[in-house]
Amino acid sequence: MNALPKFRLFAATATLGLLAACGGEAPADDTATAGAEEPAVIDERQANFEGIGDAFKLIRSELETGNPDVVAIENAATDMNERSQKIAGFFPEGTSVDDGFDTEALATIWEDKTGFESAAQDLTDASAEMITIAASGDTAAVGEQVKAVGGTCKGCHDKFRLDDD
Ligand code: HEC
16 A cells, blocks of 8 residues: 555656756755755846946946036936846745845835836836936936935835845
């Protein structure tokens, strides 16, 4: 009577192996330590945010020179705008800080997906506006728009990011 359960166990294991292969994941090792491997998407989204942070810094430091290079600002705003449109796609289920990974992504991102996506859209809109303003060469207006862009970072971080520093 033991033969049947053993066979079932074997079949289940084989099926799991097959699913992993179909998922295009790295070959599972025999010890199968679940959840230990950090999804690459976490590094990708953090690098994308680093790029957003660098673009924002560049705009602010240009303004501080007193004679800002509006072309550099326009380019940085364009980069920020493109990166903002990628944010939502970098957050598959199971990649929050609660899943044990080295990330500041709070579970609230998945609990309020609409809110998160709309916070990303706010940055897309604010950076688009920045492109238009920089192209007009009105540096005073650029200074005002920097506050609006910064408000969208804070608006999202306050709710969806573990640490806001
Ligand atoms: C739609 C939400 C959202 C918006 C808008 C947003 N961020 Fe973030 N940001 C996050 C989340 C979530 C993380 C944590 C990502 C992680 O650790 O996986 C993060 C992380 C970061 C990081 C750290 C990246 C790293 O190396 O780990 C920087 C820097 C950053 N954001 C800068 C900014 C700046 C500057 C803005 C505005 C110009 C901005 N962010 C707008 C959600 C957002």
